[in-house]
Structure formats: structure tokens, C-alpha cells
Amino acid sequence: MDPVPPHPPQDHAPELPAAALSTGAVARRLGVSPTTLRSWERRYAIGPATREDGRHRRWTAQDIARLELMCRLTAQGVPPSEAARAAVGAAPGGDAVPESAAVPETTAAPGGPNALPLGEVRPECRGLARAAVRLDAPAVEQLLESAVVEHGLVTAWEEIIAPTLHAVGRKWASAGERYVEVEHLLSWHVSCALRRVRPAAAQLGSSPVLLACAPGEQHTLPMEALAAVLGERGLPVRMFGAALPAEALHEAVRRTGPRAAVLWSQSRSTADRALVRSVTAIEWGLRGARGHSALLLAGPGWGAGSPDPRTERLFGLRSGLAVIENALLSADHAEPATRAGPATGTRA
Known part of the structure; x- marks a missing residue:
């Protein structure tokens, strides 16, 4: 541990406290934008006590405590001007927080x-x-x-x-x-x-990855995240969103001929094992050159294992992405007869 440095001479500016943070760091810590912090400083004089070289703001623990109180108050609907006065008054040596601006005990502020x-x-x-x-x-x-x-x-x-x-x-x-x-x-x-x-340019002629939520399933954000990261890597995606009916899922698989299909289920009530069996049995492509899609099951509704030996489970975005890429690689190296595209002339 480094020794304590000597006190600077009185005619020199004191060193900044080790805990002093930049505006960006404070904004990330409190969950506000840097623009909001600068606006509060300009309008309500609730800025940092110290500036590095007279330019860069450096917020001390006491400065941050004021901001935390202001954030809690504004989260309860207190007007920013009143919250700022209360936060400044609650600082060490200041007046107590007015009762009208006090934070209720039931506050939900972090x-x-x-x-x-x-x-x-x-x-x-x-x-x-x-x-x-x-x-x-x-x-x-x-x-x-x-x-x-x-x-x-x-x-x-x-x-x-x-x-x-x-x-x-x-x-x-x-x-x-x-x-x-x-x-x-x-x-x-x-x-x-x-x-x-922004998605990267997709490979021309390659079969897509089909993403859908099970019938009755409304939680789409994990599938949206997967769609975004697949697109970022230039892999073509067909995203069908929430609660895709079973028959619509069957038609989507037949018509797009995906190399892999991912089915999301958030709860056991939407994890339909009969649907899994029917989707894994779907064949697509021209007669004599039929293909199958790899069915990958994602979400806690499916439990720990796979409900069908022809499926595979995804756990997490990073590891799930690796499983999908392996499935696509296996499909690319399959025999040509099993990689034929979807049948043409199917009904819309």
C-alpha cells in the first residue's frame, strides 16, 4: 500500500479526492444522461464542487449524494426545482429536507x-x-x-x-x-x-434462420435480441414475433425452408411438446430432394432437457448463438439433396 502523500502547500490547489468521478461515470451510476446532469447544474446549481483544470467536472461523494437524493425525489414526482433545493439543503451543514419533499418509505427508487x-x-x-x-x-x-x-x-x-x-x-x-x-x-x-x-449484408441464396414464439407466448425480447445479433453477423433471419399459431408456424417452415428454427417459450403453459414433434416432422423442398430444419428450443418454459431427441436446447444468447452457427455449418456441409430450398408454388 502506498504511503500517504504529504499535504500540499497552502498556496497550491488541493488534490482531487480519489473518489471524484467524471460526469459520464456519474451518469452511468445514477441512470441519467450526462445532458440531464449538465441541465441540473445550469438550472438548479446542483453541480460538482470541483473542476479539474477549471474545465472538467469532477463529482465527489458528497456531490453524488445530492444527486442521488434528487433522483429519488424526482422519481416520486417532486418537481426538479424543488427536489434540487431539498437535495442542496440536505447536504452536510445544510438544512433538513422539507417534509413536502421527503421520500416516502414505499419509494421504489433503487x-x-x-x-x-x-x-x-x-x-x-x-x-x-x-x-x-x-x-x-x-x-x-x-x-x-x-x-x-x-x-x-x-x-x-x-x-x-x-x-x-x-x-x-x-x-x-x-x-x-x-x-x-x-x-x-x-x-x-x-x-x-x-x-x-444495423444488420450486415446477408449471404445471397442462403436459407434463413426462423425465429418465433410458441402459440400463446407474448415474451418476444429474447427473440428480438437473437434476431439482432444474427443480423449483425450477416445471417438471414425471418422473425415472426409473439404467439405464432401452430398452423402458421408449420406453413412458415414449409415456405422458407430454414436451416434452423428457434422456438421460444417463457413458461411451461406455452411449451407445447406436441407442437415440437409436429414441427420436427416437417419436410420441405422439391419431391426427391426433401429437407428438414434443425429445431432449437429456447426459454425457461422447456425445462432443462429437450422434449424430443431431434431437438436441441439453447441457454443464453452467447452460447445459443454458437449452437445456431454449428447447426448452420452442419447444414452447409450436408448432402445437396437435403439442402434443397423450400417448395415453390405454396399458398400464401
Whole structure:
């Protein structure tokens, strides 16, 4: 451990505390956009006490504590101007927080008694949760975009987005009808962020990967994440979304002749094993050159194993992507007779 440095002379500026953070780091920690922090500083004088070289903002623990209080207050509907006055007044040496701006004991703001059950997660995950609880749509959008750009889509999904979605879902399940608005806002912005991922040029003439949710299944975000990452890698995708009826799934397989089909089930009530058997039996292509699709089952509804020996289970986006790529590679090396395209002339 390094020795404690000597105190600087009085005519020199003191060194910054080790805990002083940049505006970007504070924004990620609190789940607000850097633009919001600068706006609060400009409008309500709730900025950092120190600037590095007179230009760069550096937020100390005391500065951050004020911001955390302001975030909790605004999450409860307190106007930003009043929340800022309360946060400044609650600082060490300041006045107590006015009763009119006090945070109720039932607050859902992260860090309060009803905080989202996140556990050990990345700081970006906590910031995203805080923004979602505050219903701060611009911050949620910016944090999601930053997560995808900085960490890549797979890591952003597995280590930031999915843990936050799970925490919101658990909170909703344990709190009756509360927090539904948080889940809906977060889910909407996650879906928008996934659709903004630019796909690479797909290989011409290659059969697609078919993605669908089981009949009655409304949870589409995991399939949207998979569609985005497959598209990012230049693999053609046919995404059919939520609750695809059984007959429509059969027709989609026959008409597209996918090399692999992924069927998502969130709960046991939508994990239809009879449907699995019927889909694995589908043949497509010209007579005499019929082909089969690899059926891959994803989602907790299917349980730990595969309900049919002709299927394979997917667990997680990263490992599932590897299984899909292996299935596609096996299809590419199959005999030509088993790789014929879908039958032509099928009904629309």
C-alpha cells in the first residue's frame, strides 16, 4: 500500500479526492444522461464542487449524494426545482429536507427499501434500473445505446439488459400491480434499441434462420435480441414475433425452408411438446430432394432437457448463438439433396 502523500502547500490547489468521478461515470451510476446532469447544474446549481483544470467536472461523494437524493425525489414526482433545493439543503451543514419533499418509505427508487433486486451486477445495470424506475425515457434510451456501443450486443444483453429486465419482472411479481409501467417502458426501449442494430449484408441464396414464439407466448425480447445479433453477423433471419399459431408456424417452415428454427417459450403453459414433434416432422423442398430444419428450443418454459431427441436446447444468447452457427455449418456441409430450398408454388 502506498504511503500517504504529504499535504500540499497552502498556496497550491488541493488534490482531487480519489473518489471524484467524471460526469459520464456519474451518469452511468445514477441512470441519467450526462445532458440531464449538465441541465441540473445550469438550472438548479446542483453541480460538482470541483473542476479539474477549471474545465472538467469532477463529482465527489458528497456531490453524488445530492444527486442521488434528487433522483429519488424526482422519481416520486417532486418537481426538479424543488427536489434540487431539498437535495442542496440536505447536504452536510445544510438544512433538513422539507417534509413536502421527503421520500416516502414505499419509494421504489433503487437504493431505497423497495429497490429492484439486482444483486451483484455491473454499474451500468444499476444505472439502467434507476432510469427505468424514474420513467426517465431519454436516459433509458441513451444508456441502452451506450451499452450496445461500448460492450457489444451480446455482452450488453447478457450483463446489462437481461438482468435489469429480470429484476423488474421479479419486482412486479412480488408487488402486485405495481411497477408494470416500469416494465413496459423498459421493454419498449429495449425493443427499439435492438431494432436499431444495423444488420450486415446477408449471404445471397442462403436459407434463413426462423425465429418465433410458441402459440400463446407474448415474451418476444429474447427473440428480438437473437434476431439482432444474427443480423449483425450477416445471417438471414425471418422473425415472426409473439404467439405464432401452430398452423402458421408449420406453413412458415414449409415456405422458407430454414436451416434452423428457434422456438421460444417463457413458461411451461406455452411449451407445447406436441407442437415440437409436429414441427420436427416437417419436410420441405422439391419431391426427391426433401429437407428438414434443425429445431432449437429456447426459454425457461422447456425445462432443462429437450422434449424430443431431434431437438436441441439453447441457454443464453452467447452460447445459443454458437449452437445456431454449428447447426448452420452442419447444414452447409450436408448432402445437396437435403439442402434443397423450400417448395415453390405454396399458398400464401
